[in-house]
Amino acid sequence: MRIDRLDLLGYGPFRDRSLSLGSGFHLVYGANEAGKSTTLRALSSLFFGFPKHGEDAYLVGTADMALGARITSADGRTLEFVRRRRGKSPLTMADGSVLSDELLSAFLGGLSRESFERLFSLDPARLRRHGQDLLNDGGALGQGLVEAGAGIVNLRKKLEVLSARKRELFLPTGKNPAINRILARLGEIRRDSRLRTVSPQDYLREEEEIRRLADASEGIRSEVLRLERGIRRAERILRILPRRQEYETLCRELSLLEGVPLLPPDSFALRVQAESWLATGRVELDRLREEAEGLEQDRAALADSPAELLREEEIAVIEKDLGAASKSLTDLPRREQELFSMEQEARLLLRECGLPEEPQTLDRHLPPPGKRRKIASLLDRRSALEGSFQVAGKNAAKAQAALTRAEAGRGELPPVPETGALEAILSGAEVFLARSEERSRQSSELLRRRDALAGRLHSLGLGEVTLPALRALVLPERSTLLRMQEDFRRLLHEEKEVRDALVRLEQERKKREDRIASLEGEGEVVTFADLKAVRERRDAGWGLLRKRFLEGDQSLESDLRLFFPEGRGPAEGFEGLLRESDRVADLIGRRSKEAIELSLLHKERDLARAEGQALEKDLRSTRDRLAQLSSEWIGQWPEGLVRLGPEGAPDRLPEAMVEWLEKRERVLAEGELIERLEAEQAEDHRAETELTDSLRKALAPLDPDPAGERTLPGLLVRARKIMENAKERQGRHTSAEETFRLAFRQSEEAREALREVERELELWKGEFGKAGLEAKLLLPEDPEEIRDLLEILTRLEMLGRSMTEMRDRIGKMREDIRHFGDQVALISGEADQRSTPEEMLGKAREIIRRFREAREAFVRRQELEKREEEICLRRGRQEEILDQSRRLLEGLASEAGVEDPSALPEIEGRSRTKAALLGRREEVIRQVLESGEGESLEALFADCGEANSDEINGRLTAMREDLESARERRESLLAALVAKKTDLDRRLEAFQAVDLLQEAEVERARLSGQVESYLEASILEGILRKGIDLFRERNQGPVLSRAGKILERLTLGRYRGLRGDFGEKGDALLLVVREDGRSLETRELSDGTLDALYLALRLASVGRHNETGEPVPFVADDLLLNLDNRRSLKALEVLSEMGAQGQVLFFTHHAHMVELAREAVPAGILRIHEL
């Protein structure tokens, strides 16, 4: 597939941009940011869809991104389509119909995005990384081929990742990998599970032991019980023995008190209390009677005065007002004096203001406060206005002075010269001069190129030849070239074949001669020819003998002597021949195999000789034809360019001359470029002269000091200075004009401000006069006097208020005194009598005193009456108590069976003794029964029998010791039993194998997951390794051979090729063959060579892909940055060859790469596109 046209309809910085491509080598040049990388991404997006995040959507929106293309497949089918980001059908054909992904994929040969992006495109960074990978992989051939063939990075590391994953999961002898850990845990669980299982045998054994312990414990328990019973009985007897004795004594004492009545327990206390109440009751009655008499007397002594008490409310009023009335009487004269003083002061002030001296009617004469405040505020305003007037005056004077200064300054400035004509020329001259550095660089570049061209002209081998001569050379047509190239190839091939055949013949001959020599050297191997020869000689000898001796032909005597030359006679000689022929026949019979071989070898020798002669003849004929062709070939070229070599062939064959012709083309192109540059240089020179002249003319009227300057830079310096000078003067003029305008405006503003203040002052005067009239005041001129007047008026206003208050108070006091006097008169019944205030106060005080006395007497009588009632009640109660006590004593006596209560104390004593004895006997019985465990008193006393407490104590000690020991034994048995049972319970309940069973199952489930992971890693690794081997097997031959040739070119012949070999461990290794035939491993190569090696492998893989499948364009992104120019040229040549067979898109933003491409790529296939 090749791209005929790429449409950047809306992508990155492009909108409706088309690149016309087609087969060949396309160099896409663009400066930084021109959209080179975007165009590269566009290719991927075009064929495989837009990436999810539209990073190239900055000119059009993400939704409007669109790319299109026209592509042609290897078999000539074409497809024109558009891919949009938006819409249900992103792919559409030129006619608007939907294009399926499958159809597009078929044009790409089913290539994936990854393969396209990795195999068919390359940039310098990846080139370097891949080169390093070749080194890191240790030169593994398979990996190297796959990395180059599939564009995968660092295959070794990926294999290592899989191995590491496996190692993390499982190692046959490891402990830490996950699977090993789980397996170990499973083992632990299995062992633990065995320990936790309680087998039936175990269980029975444990149960038997428990039963035995329980039985033993039970035996000891009955012994303990028996002992405890014995001890309890002995202890009981010990407790009952003293009780039995006491019981008998009590019984005896009680029989003595048989007739004594048992009085109730409280009879004694009752009697004592009744007697005590009788005594105290009598004393109390006497005291109460005396007190009642005393009270009667006190009451009779109190006086009666009810009249005073009836007027209680009226007297309370006088009592309340008495204090206030007496204070008013004291304060009144002082207040009246204060009022008088105030009136005096008011009169003085009124006089000062010129107002009537009438303090009582002050309100009427004073001006209202609002008017006074207005006058005060007008006074303040006047001071402010006067201040403003002074400031405005000063400002106006200052502005006028500034205006005068500005006017003078304007008049002093020099005039501005006229520079319009000069300015027009100057800008052109500046631009011209700015390029002067570049021109000088171009000029030196031109010189360098001229030198280089001379060298290259010389290197063409035509001696001192000029460009036109080179251009005019008569050279063979291309068809002739091709034809003769073919002829040369054929002839040289024929010659080589004949030479090879001769060499082969010679080798065979040597081998054969050796064999013959070895066979013949043994002396025992003869050929049939030998036999035939020997026999022929024998027969010939016989013929001679027969003819000479049997037929008697004497003439044969000399022949005979010649035939049998030895000293022996003919007979002996003939016998010798007979023996010889027999021997030879024998030898053939014995060594027939060797004989046959030797015969064949002789025959072969003859045949080979004939073949050799034929070949020699062929060789000569071929060489003749070659010489003829060579002379024709030499004749095609200018004299001396092609010469006859020592071998009879020309020193430069057609391949070399094709290169020569290409080199000539490049030299001619360079020559044309130089000529064009020279023309440009001349044009520049002319322009410079013109500019200089016009500049000088324009300067003449302006320059006061020409100093004979002729050069353009010098003139420019002067012109710039004059222009600057003129500009500076113009600036000063503008600035002075601006200053004057500003000063004028400020002076006008200041004068206007002064006038404004004067107007305000006039207005104030009118307003002030009006305020004086309104206040009805005759205002003085001096503002200070006006302020004093205003202060007096304020003081008068305050005095007026104080006097009014004082008058009100005095009036009130007089009214209070009068009212009090009326009340006192009313109470004392002297309403019509007039008395002085002092008399009135005395009367009031007397009335109050009398009322208080009457009230106290009344209260005292009431208290006494209440006390008499209380005493009467208490006397009644005492008499009742005396009665009750007497009746109680009588009742007690009758109960004790006596008539006189005084006999009671004795009977009570005996009754108490009897009751105590009875109580004690009950207690003894209770104690005995308590320790008797339900037995009757009689039985318990009987159980004691005639027992002796010492003997019982002895028995008791022995029994207690026995019991202690039995208990100890039992406790230890019980402890053992409990421990045994607990252990068994624990083993049966808490510590169960079933728990581990589930845990083992969980571990097995986890193990299953890990095994799956291991299997996955193992399979992935297996597929990858097998894939690498298969890839190597299939591609090793063609790719290595092709890559070797490319490497040879890229390294300028330093390396001759590539080969595969097996390393020490039997792994396939990639080796590089050096110029001298030595093979190197990748680790012996420099970085640059590694890059070249990877590039060679990659280009070979691409070539192989394009041969075996649908070809795809190769995209290089500034690929040759790391290579020097010579290598870059070679690489460009290789790429241009790829381009000649398909399509190469070479992106660059380096201008020199364009030049290199022009040099390396034949013009017929090179297309340059600028972004």
Place this chain on the structure above:
Amino acid sequence: MKFFHAADIHLDSPLRSLALEDPGQLSRIRRATREAFSALVDRAIEEKVSLLLLAGDLYDHDNPNMQVVHFLRRELSRLADHAIRVVIIRGNHDAANRISRYLDLPSNTTVLSDQLPERVILKEYGVAVTGQSFAPGKVSQNLALAYPPPQPGHFNIALLHTSLSGSPDHDVYAPCTLLDLASRGYDYWALGHIHKREILSSDPAVVFPGNLQGRHAKETGPKGAMLAETDGVRLTALDFVPLDVVRWHQLPVDISGLVEVRGLIGPLREGLEAAKRESDGRPAAVRVILIGRASLPGSFLDSPEQVRQLVLEVAAEVSLEDLWIERVRLDFLQGEVIGGEGADADFSLILSEVARDPETLAAALEGDLSLLRRALPEELREELDSSAILADPARLLPVLMDLLYRGEAP
């Protein structure tokens, strides 16, 4: 009277394939089968049943461990304390069990003979129970045919451990047909052996109660026992009582037509929430199965671990405690990953070729895998040999492509 019918208790059989990481979760299921049996006893006491029938496979295997005997004796004694009779037959799993020899049965419990059909009559309720235990070894004869005619005037229950006419998930034992059973004249056939609950007939009642606790991802749904009631003449009630401790679920999620990973989360969450809801407070052990034709973008489905992590995250959102993912099975059809006609120089095509030749690949892996195989327990060895990815290595190709090209800018 009320009676419980349970079968296939498989005491102390572990729950399978749960790769639990949390020890708390493990402790919840350590004794799942025992806890389910204790729950049955609790429920029998609570419901005041008079009889418990156990139709075979009380134990899971013949491991003479007195712990399980101890447990069983305690549980049966609890029933005895409440005057509940227990009638047991042995099934194929516990026929040869030596544990029974050490088991002193409480007086309420009867294990029926393995030589002849035996009958227990509960006079006070008018109920007769007939049955026969399995003898050790393969029981291939139709035992039902030898059961005697029913006890006249009684409600007749027959206990039988049988595979009936066969089920693909269970081995064949004491085969018989439904007609064989229906024609014997019994009122209630209390069957065991098949782990799936099923009422095959209602008159007479022919009932498989299923097992008491599901033990792996194929034994899904509620598990428990049948609670029945009779008036001495006919069956008056028959209800299922769930008693399982953990409940198993299979959750198929159809991923056909999904175009983004987010689309998977919704159905997944719904399914998991339903599983949790249906588990009724128990832990739910769920096997998630992705089915359908995948068209999800990117390489999401290519990484089983990534898919599993997603499922675990959604599960943790639904419930941190009670939702356990047993396994995530990828059962979907994947689109053709590598295709097209290309040169034999295309490495990806060569990888595809290698992956599609499992025999050659297996031979190449033999050395590597045999070491692992030797270290594994027997059952995992079989699992390894029958692994799906070993049979179809091509399904790993996307993973391989991802490894080769991941993180590498072209």
